[in-house]
Amino acid sequence: SQKIEQNSEALNIQEGKTATLTCNYTNYSPAYLQWYRQDPGRGPVFLLLIRENEKEKRKERLKVTFxxxxxxxxxxxxxxxxxxxxxxxxxxxxxxxxxxxxxxGTRLMVKP
Amino acid sequence: DAGVTQSPTHLIKTRGQQVTLRCSPKSGHDTVSWYQQALGQGPQFIFQYYEEEERQRGNFPDRFSGHQFPNYSSELNVNALLLGDSALYLCASTVPGQWETQYFGPGTRLLVL
Structure with a gap:
């Protein structure tokens, strides 16, 4: 069956460190992949899109690899x-x- | 410039009832998609409307139906509500010809008792 898997456990990191989140998929050949941010009780907000022919994309402090x-x-x-x-x-x-x-989705908690 | 708006924000219904949720897309957007998001899960695609017609549909039963109006706003109707229909219902709109980036509204929280 087709699956998109993200770590369901929350990721806790210290302020100033780099957070790395993983997305694995099976049985797809997507033309592109997107990342969204969602705050509690709100709709997702688009962050980045990366196409199948792109290895890496950056936006300010964000970086996505594919x-x-x-x-x-x-x-x-x-x-x-x-x-x-x-x-x-x-x-x-x-x-x-x-x-x-x-x-x-993966919940990220950044502690001060 | 208003973003995607949805109404109502919260709704409580009982099993067997029918519900209508509403969405106004972002200004200049012509395509509306609806998603269901159960607690702790990612959104699931229900269907997409473009030019007042259902363009694509996800794996949802016929109890879920929709409509798009000439002003691009949209409604989601759910008949014969089940407890499992309790979820956050999200509407997303896209710019004409730029279907990749979707702009989501805040959602309608539906509770079925």
Whole structure:
């Protein structure tokens, strides 16, 4: 069956450190992968999109890598801050029509 | 510039009832997608509307139906509510021709008792 897996356990890190979140998928060949941030009781907010022909993309303190051979994306937040605490979701468009399929999300807690 | 808006914010219904949720897309957006997010899980795609027609549909029963109006706003209807329909219902809109980036509303929290 088709799956998108994110670590369901919360990730706790100290302020200033780099947070690394993982998204693994099986049985897909997505044209692109997206990362979203979701705060409690709010809708997801788009952060980054990386295409299948891109290995890495950066935006300010955020970096995403995409390995289509390993079927894995890594999401990094450098110099993390308590305000980065949220749930981070990865999503794939599995049939090129914007029917996004989301992973379960990983909750990040950045402690001061 | 208002973002995606949804109403109501919260709703309580009983099993067997019907519910209608509403979404107004971000200004300039013409495509609306609906997602269901159960507690502790990622959003699940229900369907997408474009040019007032259902363009794509996820794995949801026919009890879930929708509509898009000429002003691009949209409704999600759920009939014969089940306890398992309790969730956060999210609406997302996209810019014409830029379907990749979706802008989500704050959601409607539905509780079915």
């Amino acid at each position: 390995d289509t051979t390993l079927k894995q994306s890594l999401f990094h937040i450098t110099a993390s801050q308590p305000a980065d605490s949220a749930t981070y979701l990865c999503a794939l468009d599995i049939n090129a029509g914007n029917m996004l399929t989301f992973g379960g």
